[in-house]
Amino acid sequence: MFQDKFSEYLSDYADLLFKLYGDRVKTWITINEPYSVCVSGIRILGELRPNGIVEYLCGHTFLKAHAAVYDLYQRKYKATQNGKISMAFNLQCNYPETDSAEDIEAAERANQFALGWFVHPVVFGNYPQVMIDNIANISKTQGFLESRLPVLTTEDQMLLKGSFDFIGLNNYDTFLVSDNKKVDIDPSYINDQGVNFTYFPNWTVDHSIEMRAKGLGIILNWIKKTFNDPEIRILEQGFPEASTDLYDNNRHKYIVASLQQLWKSINEDNVHVTAYTFWSLMDNFEWDKGYSVRYGLNYVDFNDPNRIRIPRLSALTYNYVSTKKTLRGLL
Numbered sequence: 001m002f003q004d005k006f007s008e009y010l011s012d013y014a015d016l017l018f019k020l021y022g023d024r025v026k027t028w029i030t031i032n033e034p035y036s037v038c039v040s041g042i043r044i045l046g047e048l049r050p051n052g053i054v055e056y057l058c059g060h061t062f063l064k065a066h067a068a069v070y071d072l073y074q075r076k077y078k079a080t081q082n083g084k085i086s087m088a089f090n091l092q093c094n095y096p097e098t099d100s101a102e103d104i105e106a107a108e109r110a111n112q113f114a115l116g117w118f119v120h121p122v123v124f125g126n127y128p129q130v131m132i133d134n135i136a137n138i139s140k141t142q143g144f145l146e147s148r149l150p151v152l153t154t155e156d157q158m159l160l161k162g163s164f165d166f167i168g169l170n171n172y173d174t175f176l177v178s179d180n181k182k183v184d185i186d187p188s189y190i191n192d193q194g195v196n197f198t199y200f201p202n203w204t205v206d207h208s209i210e211m212r213a214k215g216l217g218i219i220l221n222w223i224k225k226t227f228n229d230p231e232i233r234i235l236e237q238g239f240p241e242a243s244t245d246l247y248d249n250n251r252h253k254y255i256v257a258s259l260q261q262l263w264k265s266i267n268e269d270n271v272h273v274t275a276y277t278f279w280s281l282m283d284n285f286e287w288d289k290g291y292s293v294r295y296g297l298n299y300v301d302f303n304d305p306n307r308i309r310i311p312r313l314s315a316l317t318y319n320y321v322s323t324k325k326t327l328r329g330l331l
Contacts, residue, residue, distance in 0.1 A: 007065040014069045015076070022081040029235070030069045032088045033170055034062040034118050039189060040288065052187025053148050056135070060150040062087075063121050063160060070163040084165035087122070088235050091115040093174040093215025097198065102179035106195040109134070110177050111222060113193045123227045125161030126152055135192050141183050148187060166274070167223060170236035174208075174215030175199050205250055209239075213257035217264060220271045231272050234262070238279035240286075240293040251297075251314040256330050259321060278318055282309055 014030070031037075038058035070085050077083070094110035096103040109130055112120070116128040126132075127149065136147040152160065176198035184191045203211065216237070223232060239254040255278065265271040283296035291302055297315035301308040317330060 006061050007068040010065045011068045011072050015072060018073060018077045018081070022077050022083060026081070026083040027233075028073070028083055028085045029088045029168060030066045030085060031062050033090045034059060034087060035090050035114055036287070038062065052189055052192065055189045056149050059117055060152075063118065063152070064156060066122070067156070067159040067163045071159055086164045086166050086168040086233075087118060088168040088170055089115055089118055090170035090172075090236075091219055092172060093212075093218050094177045094195075094197075095174050095211070095215060095218070097176045097178040100179070103177065106179040106193075107177050109193050110195050110197075111226075113189075115219075115223070116226070119164075119167060119223075119227055121152065121157075121160045122164045123162070123230070125157035131192075134194065138183055138192055139187070142185065142187055144187075148192075164230070166231040166233050167227065168233050168235045169219070169223070170279075171216055171219060171234065172212070172236070172238060172240075173199075174211040176201050206253070209250065209254050209257050212239075212254065213261040216258055217261045217269070220262075220265045220273065221269055224269070224271045229272055231274055233275035233277075234273060235275075235277050236279040237276070238295040240289075240295055242293055244294070244299060246299055246310060246312050248312045248314050251312070252317045255314060255317050255321070256327060259327055260331075263327070 010030070014028075017025075018028075038055045066087055073081075073083070073085055091111065091114050094107045094114070096107045112128040112130050117131060120126070120128045131149060132147075135149040139147045139149075178196045178198075179194065180196045181194040182191075190197075201208075220232065223230065237258055239251040241248060241251065259276070262273065262276060266273050278297065280295045280297070282298040283291075283294040283300040283302075285291060286293055286295065294300075297312060297318055299310045299312055301310075320330065321327060
């Protein structure tokens, strides 16, 4: 993905898909969770390239490839197919650990370094200013001759600006963040943000569900305010459990709490959300967690050669909401 050819390869592939399926497929995602790939997935390459450099090269490559595909569609297919294109961006709610101004600013930086890293360029044409400034200043302190964040050229910015038709959002968790501007000797993506993360606070399950739902509302309002009130499509939300129990009451409560919050965001905060998709239809292989966690509305028996699938309680919950178009009866 670090090759200059990546944009060309992805555009060739997308061109074929548009040609074959564009008359029926009207929603396209160029890249799924670029943040996850560049920060979590890229750790596999950590021994080959330094941290604090490779993440930004990865993101830079993805942004340029996305812009190339978007431009291709506008030129060749938009007039006849009239589809919509975006990336599937992911952001977990970064919740200030305290009410201090420093922690509130830290939460804003964390948002910009995660979602803003990719959304800011497709909306406004360039990286968030806080990323540009932080990485340049810290790079200089660490003895680099130039910033570790690659520069988007004028041509890059022209292609990127406006290269989206909606914001595709994947959201799962709420984390606590606090201010920490201590500069480490060695570069790292985390240190560039100037924050500390508490990834899994010692909350009860019920409080965790409450905070995840609250976090969704905070994120949706932040996107509305920061990126000029765009159309938002929630492409993934889900609740992981290691248990194989069919009575997944925690996932049931998560669905209800999230959709309650979504209703408030749409009807009280006037956030322009037009779609919601739950992850996942069935248990599957989950990134670096493999089969150790399950997100499925439907249980899958991976020990059975036929991979028997059985609906969980959450499947009935989601079916009820999808068919009845209401949460009444579930609260």
